[in-house]
Amino acid sequence: MISKLKKLKQSLSKTRDNIFGKIGRIVTGRKIDDDLLDEIEEILLKSDIGVGATDKIIENLREEARAEKVVDSEEVFSLLKKEMAEILEKNKKKSLIENGFKPAVWLITGVNGTGKTTTVGKLARYFKANGKSVMIAACDTFRAAAVEQLGIWADRSGVDFIKAHTGADPAAVAFDAATAAKTRGVDFLIIDTAGRLHTKANLMEELKKIRRVTEKVIPSEHIFSKLIIDGTTGQNAVSQVKVFASAVGCDGLIVTKLDGTAKGGIMVAIAEELSVPVDFIGIGESIEDLQPFDADEYVEALFES
Amino acid sequence: MFGELVDKFDDIFRTLRGAGKLSEKNIKDSLREVRRALLEADVNYKVVKEFVKSVEQSAVGEKVLKSIEPGQQIVKIVHDELIKVLGEKAVPLAPMDKAPTVYMLCGLQGSGKTTLSGKLALSAKRKNKKPLLVAADIYRPAAVKQLKVLGDSIGVEVFSLEGKKPPEICLEAKKYAEQNFIDLVILDTAGRLHIDEELMEELDQIKAKVDPDEMLLVADSMTGQDAVNLAEQFHQQLDLTGVALTKLDGDARGGAAISIRKVTGCPIKVVSIGEKLSDLEPFHPERMASRILGMGDIVTLVEKAQDSIDIEKAEKLEKKLRKNAFTLEDFYDQMQQLKKMGPLESLVGMIPGMGKALKGVQIDESGMRRVEAMIQSMTPYERRNPGMIDGSRKSRIAAGSGSSVQNVNLLLKQFFAMQKMIKNVNKFKIKGLPKGANPFQM
Numbered sequence: 001m002i003s004k005l006k007k008l009k010q011s012l013s014k015t016r017d018n019i020f021g022k023i024g025r026i027v028t029g030r031k032i033d034d035d036l037l038d039e040i041e042e043i044l045l046k047s048d049i050g051v052g053a054t055d056k057i058i059e060n061l062r063e064e065a066r067a068e069k070v071v072d073s074e075e076v077f078s079l080l081k082k083e084m085a086e087i088l089e090k091n092k093k094k095s096l097i098e099n100g101f102k103p104a105v106w107l108i109t110g111v112n113g114t115g116k117t118t119t120v121g122k123l124a125r126y127f128k129a130n131g132k133s134v135m136i137a138a139c140d141t142f143r144a145a146a147v148e149q150l151g152i153w154a155d156r157s158g159v160d161f162i163k164a165h166t167g168a169d170p171a172a173v174a175f176d177a178a179t180a181a182k183t184r185g186v187d188f189l190i191i192d193t194a195g196r197l198h199t200k201a202n203l204m205e206e207l208k209k210i211r212r213v214t215e216k217v218i219p220s221e222h223i224f225s226k227l228i229i230d231g232t233t234g235q236n237a238v239s240q241v242k243v244f245a246s247a248v249g250c251d252g253l254i255v256t257k258l259d260g261t262a263k264g265g266i267m268v269a270i271a272e273e274l275s276v277p278v279d280f281i282g283i284g285e286s287i288e289d290l291q292p293f294d295a296d297e298y299v300e301a302l303f304e305s
Numbered sequence: 306m307f308g309e310l311v312d313k314f315d316d317i318f319r320t321l322r323g324a325g326k327l328s329e330k331n332i333k334d335s336l337r338e339v340r341r342a343l344l345e346a347d348v349n350y351k352v353v354k355e356f357v358k359s360v361e362q363s364a365v366g367e368k369v370l371k372s373i374e375p376g377q378q379i380v381k382i383v384h385d386e387l388i389k390v391l392g393e394k395a396v397p398l399a400p401m402d403k404a405p406t407v408y409m410l411c412g413l414q415g416s417g418k419t420t421l422s423g424k425l426a427l428s429a430k431r432k433n434k435k436p437l438l439v440a441a442d443i444y445r446p447a448a449v450k451q452l453k454v455l456g457d458s459i460g461v462e463v464f465s466l467e468g469k470k471p472p473e474i475c476l477e478a479k480k481y482a483e484q485n486f487i488d489l490v491i492l493d494t495a496g497r498l499h500i501d502e503e504l505m506e507e508l509d510q511i512k513a514k515v516d517p518d519e520m521l522l523v524a525d526s527m528t529g530q531d532a533v534n535l536a537e538q539f540h541q542q543l544d545l546t547g548v549a550l551t552k553l554d555g556d557a558r559g560g561a562a563i564s565i566r567k568v569t570g571c572p573i574k575v576v577s578i579g580e581k582l583s584d585l586e587p588f589h590p591e592r593m594a595s596r597i598l599g600m601g602d603i604v605t606l607v608e609k610a611q612d613s614i615d616i617e618k619a620e621k622l623e624k625k626l627r628k629n630a631f632t633l634e635d636f637y638d639q640m641q642q643l644k645k646m647g648p649l650e651s652l653v654g655m656i657p658g659m660g661k662a663l664k665g666v667q668i669d670e671s672g673m674r675r676v677e678a679m680i681q682s683m684t685p686y687e688r689r690n691p692g693m694i695d696g697s698r699k700s701r702i703a704a705g706s707g708s709s710v711q712n713v714n715l716l717l718k719q720f721f722a723m724q725k726m727i728k729n730v731n732k733f734k735i736k737g738l739p740k741g742a743n744p745f746q747m
């Protein structure tokens with residue numbers, strides 16, 4: 001746990017230095033006034049938290065100050081942390097691993113280039129490391145060599161792998177995989193799907209079909225749709241969550257690429273507006289850099305100065 | 306594309322238009338809305354600030370206050386400022402005037418480099434140039450394979466070397482190109498973080514070895530505030546010559562375009578708007594600005610129409626229309642031509658005013674496919690003489706197209722209604738039929 005926190009802090013250090021570190025400097029030894037709040041607003045907006053969520057956070061801070069609960073600007077700091085953690089935590093759910101379903105199916109969805117295939121590889125390793133048997137299914141039959149790419153990940157983590165040729169019907173692959181997962185009695189079936197922009201109605205229909213067909217073998221409540229969000233994405237991520245959720249449901253998010261200078265403030269915007277929790281975050285290239293999301297830890301790491 | 310931002314401005318300026326003359330206060334209100342809209346569109350905070358300031362400076366002037374239609378004045382000012390930020394005019398990619406010309410692509414993971422490589426190769430091929438794709442991503446599993454499959458699908462050679470570092474691969478590729486009369490070398494590098502010093506250094510080495518004619522940053526149009534950081538870093542390291550914006554067929558407001566343009570000063574040269582390898586377009590700042598302001602993009606639409614519509618066929622059709630001889634066959638031809646222009650959603654988005662009117666309306670292209678299937682299930686004779694399609698023919702057509710007799714009836718009913726309409730137009734002798742009046746010809 002300690003080392004995990006350390007790694008997280010290290011990964012997020014860029015943001016901390018560039019953005020949130022600044023909050024520490026700004027709030028030290030100052031009275032709360034409009035200028036201070038404006039500066040905090042700027043910082044939040046610059047981290048993709050979005051106009052809506054930022055307004056709400058600022059409004060709450062302002063009210064607290066007005067009610068004279070907060071006199072010292074130092075307290076703004078901890079209040080801000082609390083505020084953000086609260087927003088991020090409101091959708092928190094039970095354990096991701098022990099859910100009592102066998103097999104539990106994770107349907108991995110998302111727009112192009114968010115890192116679905118890589119995440120599937122890492123998830124497989126994660127579940128396996130936690131003593132679970134895992135099968136992965138390559139339902140991205142559209143992108144050239146996607147199946148091969150996933151195959152390499154399957155080899156690396158030594159898990160069962162179900163595939164078909166490029167161009168095959170992804171729903172048929174999902175059906176085969178679900179049947180095989182049930183027969184072999186694995187704990188987790190992870191289905192990788194092709195990237196699709198949520199604005200393409202026909203591709204969203206294809207995704208619905210994958211879920212529908214899987215439900216013929218696996219009860220619906222055992223199927224968890226997970227949306228992969230690129231951590232560098234801006235406000236469009238909110239619309240992604242909405243559309244994917246209405247198509248195949250969305251039980252949780254996996255936010256990738258948080259090891260750059262973007263730190264996924266969009267998670268706050270999503271949590272503020274929608275009731276979807278963040279399950280995992282990706283903070284590096286290596287296979288163990290996929291971590292269960294912990295709001296307190298995340299906020300702590302961001303604000304540590 | 307940019308649809309939601311368009312809606313925002315629509316709302317703002319509607320209230321402005323009703324306001325009569327501009328007051329200091331309603332400029333302020335609209336500017337606050339402009340700022341908010343741009344921020345929600347992921348335009349970088351700093352860029353927004355500067356933008357709003359420059360709009361304010363131009364707007365609060367006497368000129369605006371005296372003007373009769375203040376709303377339009379503001380629209381024009383915002384529009385002009387947007388164009389200024391996006392770059393005054395379209396800048397094309399480096400010409401393929403020496404063999405080999407080298408385009409080097411770089412960007413974050415998942416920004417769409419490999420797909421764009423394929424698109425660039427295909428567009429070079431269509432200009433009768435010989436492209437070479439170079440697999441310089443040795444890190445991601447199966448990345449080389451992906452490029453090879455892509456190359457195969459468009460008949461373009463792919464260069465790869467096993468066990469070599471990317472700078473050597475690229476250098477060898479250039480040598481190979483020189484010896485094999487290749488016109489365009491496209492270096493598809495691995496995705497990397499802009500703060501990964503080691504990998505950024507690698508790009509530097511590649512650049513030093515091959516001396517590319519075009520150094521393109523490939524950026525995802527959905528990128529948030531961070532667009533500024535990554536663009537700055539890539540630009541610092543590599544001295545970019547241009548930017549390619551991908552995934553613009555989504556509903557991202559695309560503010561990243563404005564941010565990247567602003568911080569790098571590099572022109573956005575191409576935009577990528579679909580998964581098909583032919584979906585590549587040059588970037589036109591003035592069109593994009595118009596689009597942002599809800600003025601539609603009629604220029605692109607007309608260009609697309611010119612590209613896809615067969616003039617001869619169109620003239621033939623015009624004659625037929627005059628003679629009331631419009632048949633299902635002609636109807637089918639028209640549908641094919643329309644389809645060549647690209648996905649209907651993107652076409653509709655370009656029509657001025659339609660973006661707002663059709664918000665949330667999903668254009669059902671499968672409906673079009675159903676109609677197509679039904680017409681395809683008819684004999685040529687039936688297509689030319691739809692009046693003779695009787696009950697038994699209808700059920701055959703329905704079975705053949707996987708449709709129902711009701712649907713066939715509906716199609717015929719609509720078609721006859723259309724024929725009648727054309728007849729009426731001719732009857733009233735509306736001074737011939739101007740080209741623009743053909744509902745299919747746009």
